[in-house]
Structures are given as C-alpha cells and as structure tokens.
Amino acid sequence: MGATALRAQDAASETDAGSKSAVTYMPILAQRQFVSNAKAIKATPYADFFTGDLTVSTDFARSLQLGTLDKAETLPPSVAGLNALLDLDHSATKNGYAVLDGSTSYVQSRHVMPGVSAEMLRWWFTWHEVERERYSLWFPHAHIENSVQDPQRLQDRTKTYEQRLYDNPNYVKELVGPTAMELLIRFKDPAKLGFDAKAFSDRGFIASASGIVGPATADDVINSMMIHIARDTDQGMELVSRYWIGAHPDLARFEGAEKAAGMMAQAGYNDSVAEMSAYELAVHDMIEFTHLASFLPALHARFGQE
Amino acid sequence: MGATALRAQDAASETDAGSKSAVTYMPILAQRQFVSNAKAIKATPYADFFTGDLTVSTDFARSLQLGTLDKAETLPPSVAGLNALLDLDHSATKNGYAVLDGSTSYVQSRHVMPGVSAEMLRWWFTWHEVERERYSLWFPHAHIENSVQDPQRLQDRTKTYEQRLYDNPNYVKELVGPTAMELLIRFKDPAKLGFDAKAFSDRGFIASASGIVGPATADDVINSMMIHIARDTDQGMELVSRYWIGAHPDLARFEGAEKAAGMMAQAGYNDSVAEMSAYELAVHDMIEFTHLASFLPALHARFGQE
Numbered sequence: 001m002g003a004t005a006l007r008a009q010d011a012a013s014e015t016d017a018g019s020k021s022a023v024t025y026m027p028i029l030a031q032r033q034f035v036s037n038a039k040a041i042k043a044t045p046y047a048d049f050f051t052g053d054l055t056v057s058t059d060f061a062r063s064l065q066l067g068t069l070d071k072a073e074t075l076p077p078s079v080a081g082l083n084a085l086l087d088l089d090h091s092a093t094k095n096g097y098a099v100l101d102g103s104t105s106y107v108q109s110r111h112v113m114p115g116v117s118a119e120m121l122r123w124w125f126t127w128h129e130v131e132r133e134r135y136s137l138w139f140p141h142a143h144i145e146n147s148v149q150d151p152q153r154l155q156d157r158t159k160t161y162e163q164r165l166y167d168n169p170n171y172v173k174e175l176v177g178p179t180a181m182e183l184l185i186r187f188k189d190p191a192k193l194g195f196d197a198k199a200f201s202d203r204g205f206i207a208s209a210s211g212i213v214g215p216a217t218a219d220d221v222i223n224s225m226m227i228h229i230a231r232d233t234d235q236g237m238e239l240v241s242r243y244w245i246g247a248h249p250d251l252a253r254f255e256g257a258e259k260a261a262g263m264m265a266q267a268g269y270n271d272s273v274a275e276m277s278a279y280e281l282a283v284h285d286m287i288e289f290t291h292l293a294s295f296l297p298a299l300h301a302r303f304g305q306e
Numbered sequence: 307m308g309a310t311a312l313r314a315q316d317a318a319s320e321t322d323a324g325s326k327s328a329v330t331y332m333p334i335l336a337q338r339q340f341v342s343n344a345k346a347i348k349a350t351p352y353a354d355f356f357t358g359d360l361t362v363s364t365d366f367a368r369s370l371q372l373g374t375l376d377k378a379e380t381l382p383p384s385v386a387g388l389n390a391l392l393d394l395d396h397s398a399t400k401n402g403y404a405v406l407d408g409s410t411s412y413v414q415s416r417h418v419m420p421g422v423s424a425e426m427l428r429w430w431f432t433w434h435e436v437e438r439e440r441y442s443l444w445f446p447h448a449h450i451e452n453s454v455q456d457p458q459r460l461q462d463r464t465k466t467y468e469q470r471l472y473d474n475p476n477y478v479k480e481l482v483g484p485t486a487m488e489l490l491i492r493f494k495d496p497a498k499l500g501f502d503a504k505a506f507s508d509r510g511f512i513a514s515a516s517g518i519v520g521p522a523t524a525d526d527v528i529n530s531m532m533i534h535i536a537r538d539t540d541q542g543m544e545l546v547s548r549y550w551i552g553a554h555p556d557l558a559r560f561e562g563a564e565k566a567a568g569m570m571a572q573a574g575y576n577d578s579v580a581e582m583s584a585y586e587l588a589v590h591d592m593i594e595f596t597h598l599a600s601f602l603p604a605l606h607a608r609f610g611q612e
Binding site: 019021056178 | 325327328329330331332333334337338340341358359361362364367368371372373447484581582585589
C-alpha cells in the first residue's frame with residue numbers, strides 16, 4: 001500500500017473530522033523546559049495563560065504520520081513558488097513535510113483559527129518578543145529565549161506593525177523536537193521575499209510574519225525561509241505557513257545563502273537528517289499554532305493595549 | 307514549581323478522566339515501518355484487525371510528560387521489589403519512568419482492559435510469535451520481527467501456556483521510539499524471577515509474560531528484566547508492568563548480568579541515554595498495550611481456537 005492509498009484510507013476512517021487530541025509525546029528536554037518555564041512565568045501578569053495541557057487536531061496529527069509528501073504536492077522557495085501560494089486552495093492542500101533539493105527540510109501547514117483575527121496576530125508578533133516568558137506562552141515546553149535587536153522600535157506604537165517588526169533581527173532559542181535551535185529570524189516585507197504585493201493583497205492577505213533565517217551563531221549565513229501569511233475568513237483567521245531549511249538553490253537570491261551548503265554539510269546535514277528535522281518542525285508548527293489560537297483572543301483582550 | 311506540584315496541577319485540570327487522544331507523534335522510521343507492515347499483512351486472514359489509528363488515554367499520555375518519577379515511587383528489580391509489586395495499590399500508583407542505579411532505564415505502568423481476560427492474554431502470547439504479521443497487529447508502526455526458538459512447542463495445544471512459552475527464547479525486533487532494537491526475551495516462571503508463588507496467586511495474579519532479556523546480538527548477556535503480570539477484575543483484566551534495562555546491581559542474580567555493565571558502557575549508555583530510553587519505552591508500552599486491549603477480545607473470538 002503506497003502513501004497515497006494510506007492517505008485515502010485515513011481520510012475514509014471513522015475519525016471525527018473535528019476531534020481533538022492531547023499531545024501524546026513530549027521529548028525529555030521539553031518536559032524539563034516546561035518545569036523551568038512554569039517557574040519563571042509565575043510572577044508575570046499573564047501567568048494565567050500558561051498551561052501544559054496542549055491539544056491538536058486529530059486529523060492534523062495523523063496527516064503528519066503518513067510519510068513525506070510527494071514532490072508535486074510541495075512548493076519550492078522560489079519567487080514563483082511564493083506566488084503560487086497565493087492562489088492555492090488551502091482548504092484542499094495537505095499538511096505535511098518533505099525533503100526538497102539541497103537536503104532541504106520542507107513543511108507546509110494551514111491553521112484556521114476561530115475567534116482570531118489578523119490584527120491579533122500582528123499584535124502578538126510585536127508583543128511576545130519583549131519578555132522571554134511571553135514567548136513561553138506560545139509553546140510552554142519548547143520555547144526558551146526570544147529578543148529583537150531593537151526592542152524600542154518593536155514597542156513603538158506610533159509606527160506600523162511592519163515598521164516595528166521588519167528588518168529588526170529576532171533571536172530565538174527553542175526546542176524543535178529533541179533539539180535546541182538558536183536562530184536569527186529576519187522578518188521582511190513579503191514583497192522583498194518575492195511576493196507580488198498586488199496579488200498578495202488581492203487574495204485578501206493582510207498580515208505577514210515571514211522572513212529569512214540563519215543560525216544565531218553564524219549571522220552571515222542564511223539557510224532558511226519561513227512564511228506565515230494570514231487573512232481573515234468567516235471561520236476565523238487563516239494562517240498559511242511554509243518552511244524551507246537547507247541549501248535549496250532557490251534561496252540563492254538572498255545574501256548569505258551561498259554559505260548554507262558548506263555549513264550544513266559540515267554539521268552533518270543530509271537527506272535523512274533533513275527528513276527527521278522536517279517532521280519535528282511539522283509537529284512543532286502544529287502544536288504551537290494550535291495552542292496560540294487557543295489563547296490569543298483572550299490574551300489580546302487583556303493585554304492588547306500594550 | 308516542582309514535578310510534584312505540576313502533577314497536582316495536572317490532576318486538578320479540566321481533563322476528562324476517561325478522555326482518549328490519538329497518538330500525535332510517530333517517528334519517521336515508524337511511519338515507514340507502518341507502510342511496510344500494511345503491505346505485508348494484506349494477504350493474512352487477520353488483516354481486518356490492522357489499523358494505524360492508535361489512541362491512548364489522555365491522562366496516561368500526560369502522566370509521562372512530567373519528568374522522571376521520584377525514586378521513592380519506583381521499585382528495584384530485586385526479589386523484594388518484585389514481591390512488593392504484588393501488594394501495591396496499583397490504582398493509586400503512577401504510570402511513569404525513571405533512571406535507577408547502574409544507568410538503568412525504568413518504566414512502570416498499569417493498564418486496565420475492559421472486555422479482556424487473562425486467558426486472552428495467555429492466548430495472545432502463544433499466538434502472535436508464529437508470524438511476524440501477527441506481531442505487527444500489536445503496534446503496527448513499530449513491530450518488525452518476532453519468533454521463538456521452538457515454534458512447535460509454542461503451538462502445542464496439549465501443553466500448558468507456561469510449558470509452551472517459558473524458556474523458549476523469543477527473538478523480537480521492534481522500534482522503541484526512533485531506535486530499532488533486537489532483543490532475546492527469556493520468558494520464565496515468575497517464581498524463578500523471584501516472585502513468591504503463593505503470594506502471587508493469593509493476590510489473584512493468574513498470568514505472567516515476564517522474563518529476563520538481553521540483546522539478540524550477544525546471547526550470553528542479560529541486561530533487562532520485564533514484568534507483565536495480570537489478573538481479572540470487575541473492570542476487565544488488570545495488567546501490571548515493569549521494565550528495568552541496564553546494569554542494575556539487583557539483576558546480578560541472573561547469569562549473564564555480570565556482562566551488562568561493560569557492554570552498555572561500550573555502547574555509550576549513561577544516565578542521560580537511559581532517561582531518553584526510559585521515556586521512549588514508557589510511550590511504547592502505553593501505545594502497544596492500549597492498542598492490544600482495543601482488538602484482543604474480537605481477535606480472540608475469531609482465532610482463539612488456533
């Protein structure tokens with residue numbers, strides 16, 4: 001039975017389409033980080049929003065257990081790939097992971113968030129980097145550190161979201177599966193990444209937290225692109241995400257990407273490592289955005305004026 | 307907040323005590339093994355019992371995410387430890403994992419299985435080793451190979467369960483978390499492991515699939531003990547399990563255990579590896595026995611005369 005047949009079988013199973021499952025696996029280091037994060041957040045005004053009881057969609061979790069996506073189901077990180085993203089029927093696009101050219105870990109996901117608006121997401125992306133404890137709300141077992149290069153600009157409410165976040169390098173330390181990662185995310189205007197600005201807005205996308213990423217320990221290297229674009233729908237905010245981590249040739253348009261292949265080969269990255277990393281990242285994305293959606297409306301109602 | 311406080315918090319959370327969750331994480335190799343097992347089982351008469359839709363108790367899964375058990379909550383693999391197991395109130399004993407002396411991975415669990423009897427468990431332990439596809443029913447993503455040294459004796463219905471299974475070395479190959487293990491299990495009369503036979507039967511235990519275990523690649527080494535003891539209750543069969551994997555001093559009474567410390571040190575086993583292995587094994591035990599309970603009554607009804 002091939003992966004496609006298994007997918008069909010899964011779709012036809014008795015699973016209730018709306019059913020939720022508790023997260024049934026948490027790596028040891030994440031179990032420990034949770035204890036540490038739980039202590040640290042106690043003295044903050046938003047401690048009530050911290051919980052280790054994480055749940056996800058049963059269908060989403062199972063869709064990640066069917067092996068890698070076929071290449072035809074994926075998108076490359078090219079300009080054409082990004083713009084194809086604007087026209088996809090995301091309700092019919094699978095959540096999943098794959099390995100693409102250049103031993104690139106690839107993840108695609110869609111989260112529909114009832115009660116959440118793109119405005120709340122924008123607020124979240126200017127609020128959570130200010131204190132590491134805020135960041136820990138998002139994934140209480142996995143999130144460790146978070147800061148931006150210019151925190152004053154990030155918090156300047158006289159500026160737009162875009163002026164506050166973009167080109168304000170964001171240092172993050174987090175566990176992805178069992179592995180601690182230290183990354184430098186450069187959030188950017190989606191047009192600078194390759195999106196057609198008119199098509200972006202024509203398709204209703206009104207918020208982006210997308211950028212190029214490299215290891216925090218080598219700030220001249222770019223080895224990833226991360227896309228989070230959002231629009232409001234009748235069912236709540238739709239978040240469309242893509243991650244490419246590796247020496248993918250289509251990332252060559254970004255300065256620093258030429259150094260990715262050498263660095264990743266030296267670190268032992270190959271297709272097999274890329275596959276494991278892609279799956280871990282897919283699980284991480286599933287958990288953190290499902291969890292964010294569960295508390296963001298109430299958090300925003302309480303702290304949205306900050 | 308210490309682990310104990312977190313446990314109390316967890317117990318007080320809104321989780322429905324009876325709630326079930328789909329398994330939300332499956333290592334890459336297990337995803338692949340499932341595809342292979344799904345193909346292999348198609349031609350068998352018991353293919354209907356094969357499914358990848360695994361669920362577990364939400365509370366059970368969360369109880370394994372709270373870090374290691376305190377040592378006082380665990381039992382050693384000594385004769386006294388085994389006999390203490392007979393008198394424990396298992397309904398009040400936590401499911402969990404720990405690291406004990408000698409970098410020993412430790413797991414304790416209790417499964418109550420409505421509709422299952424100890425008789426069915428005995429049948430299962432003489433039936434599933436005959437074909438690897440039968441073994442795959444038990445954990446469709448993780449079980450790879452299974453055989454016994456003397457299959458004729460195993461299938462000889464003129465003998466007792468104990469005569470068929472005990473001292474009939476059982477080779478198993480399975481994924482525990484992301485790692486393929488090849489083991490040789492020596493199921494034994496519980497009295498030979500250290501249980502007091504009278505106390506065992508006085509407490510209502512009527513079936514055992516317990517033994518000492520070593521790597522299949524070094525059949526003169528014993529580095530584990532595995533206990534599965536069962537009794538019938540009003541709620542269904544109660545299965546009490548313990549695993550000790552390592553150079554625990556209390557295993558020294560078994561021939562071959564003196565070689566465990568050297569072998570495991572050479573393989574890079576230490577407390578940190580033992581902790582990860584213990585958690586992975588705890589998750590494996592949770593999934594496989596929960597799943598077995600879900601199909602064993604119907605499977606036994608159909609094939610119980612074999």
